[in-house]
Amino acid sequence: MPELPEVETVRRGLKKYILNKKIIRIVVFEDKSFKDALPDDSRHASSRPSSRGSSLTRSQPVAKCLESSDKAPRLGAKYLKLPDETSQSGAKYLELPDKTIQGLKRFGKALVIDLDDGCSLMIHLRMTGQLIWRGETGEFAAGHPSENFVAELPNKQTRVVFEFEDGKLFFNDQRKFGFVKLMPTTEVEKDAFIKKLGPEPWEMSENELYERCQRHGKALIKAVLLNQEVIAGLGNIYADEALFAAGVHPERRAGSLTKTEVTKILAGAKKVMKSAIEAGGSTMATYVKADGTRGNYLDEFAQVFGKQGQECPKCGAEIVKIRVAGRGTHICPHCQQKGKKND
DNA sequence: CTAGGATCCTGTCAGC
DNA sequence: TGCTGACAGGATCCTA
Numbered sequence: 001m002p003e004l005p006e007v008e009t010v011r012r013g014l015k016k017y018i019l020n021k022k023i024i025r026i027v028v029f030e031d032k033s034f035k036d037a038l039p040d041d042s043r044h045a046s047s048r049p050s051s052r053g054s055s056l057t058r059s060q061p062v063a064k065c066l067e068s069s070d071k072a073p074r075l076g077a078k079y080l081k082l083p084d085e086t087s088q089s090g091a092k093y094l095e096l097p098d099k100t101i102q103g104l105k106r107f108g109k110a111l112v113i114d115l116d117d118g119c120s121l122m123i124h125l126r127m128t129g130q131l132i133w134r135g136e137t138g139e140f141a142a143g144h145p146s147e148n149f150v151a152e153l154p155n156k157q158t159r160v161v162f163e164f165e166d167g168k169l170f171f172n173d174q175r176k177f178g179f180v181k182l183m184p185t186t187e188v189e190k191d192a193f194i195k196k197l198g199p200e201p202w203e204m205s206e207n208e209l210y211e212r213c214q215r216h217g218k219a220l221i222k223a224v225l226l227n228q229e230v231i232a233g234l235g236n237i238y239a240d241e242a243l244f245a246a247g248v249h250p251e252r253r254a255g256s257l258t259k260t261e262v263t264k265i266l267a268g269a270k271k272v273m274k275s276a277i278e279a280g281g282s283t284m285a286t287y288v289k290a291d292g293t294r295g296n297y298l299d300e301f302a303q304v305f306g307k308q309g310q311e312c313p314k315c316g317a318e319i320v321k322i323r324v325a326g327r328g329t330h331i332c333p334h335c336q337q338k339g340k341k342n343d
Numbered sequence: 344c345t346a347g348g349a350t351c352c353t354g355t356c357a358g359c
Numbered sequence: 360t361g362c363t364g365a366c367a368g369g370a371t372c373c374t375a
Binding site for chain 3: 002003006109124125126127128144175177178192193226228235236237238298305306327328
């Protein structure tokens with residue numbers, strides 16, 4: 001689920017708990033979920049200023065480091081096995097001395113946590129990622145909604161844990177599509193995903209989106225809206241909601257859209273995403289109530305997504321679910337007509 | 344270059 | 360029940 005509004009909700013929520021706090025260590029339960037892209041000598045720049053000339057190994061994936069940990073831990077980073085009593089299927093430590101959270105940023109659906117010492121953690125939740133804070137001063141959970149929000153942690157789906165002095169931040173991810181990437185801050189904006197990212201809806205003019213639709217003229221508009229290089233932040237939910245708001249059928253070819261239709265789509269995207277961000281905090285928070293009740297927050301928010309079989313809020317026709325660009329897609333067949341012109 | 348399909352992975356649900 | 364196949368809110372890689 002995590003699309004731009006959910007990631008922004010995560011960013012705002014986490015900020016309250018971890019800004020200016022120090023990470024004591026990172027526990028990696030699933031190597032695949034933790035990408036170590038830090039050069040060896042940037043881990044602990046202050047302690048070994050002359051390390052550049054020595055024969056350091058190249059940056060290597062964390063899994064390899066972990067395997068060779070007992071022989072030669074790298075500078076400033078210690079890879080250790082968990083003590084048996086707390087061991088969970090061979091999780092490993094990553095110790096990062098003196099790394100303090102300096103800021104939380106967002107690029108499209110990617111969350112970037114800046115640490116001091118020139119390091120950053122880039123986190124992408126993809127389909128099923130979630131970030132759950134359990135601390136002395138409070139709890140916070142957002143991302144893909146599931147039982148994990150209220151479950152005992154860590155559990156089977158816990159991939160990475162960030163340990164602070166006053167709490168723990170759990171990165172859970174059922175399908176392992178998401179990841180945490182430790183990298184130099186200077187590399188963040190050079191990252192392939194972030195570099196290619198298109199503008200967010202509110203950073204973009206109608207003309208710009210229209211031109212981009214022309215450039216991808218033969219693709220279906222739904223696919224174009226999901227393309228993060230064209231416009232950043234929309235996922236399957238908000239693409240459907242934006243198209244419904246604009247009254248445009250998702251199978252229209254992007255090149256066939258009029259300027260007016262593109263304008264409506266952009267306005268729709270801004271509207272649904274802004275209101276989702278505004279509602280995000282409270283809906284996410286109320287998702288897990290004290291009494292344990294749970295609700296699908298989408299039910300209250302969405303007009304068409306997941307509403308197949310129900311009445312269209314505009315005209316009362318039955319909302320149907322179809323398949324477009326390989327994705328489940330929800331439309332009102334009355335409000336969103338395909339037309340005959342160019343598809 | 345673009346467009347479309349397969350793919351990474353685990354879990355759930357419908358149908359037999 | 361148990362099994363099987365389809366599908367799940369993302370992005371990338373491969374092919375034509």
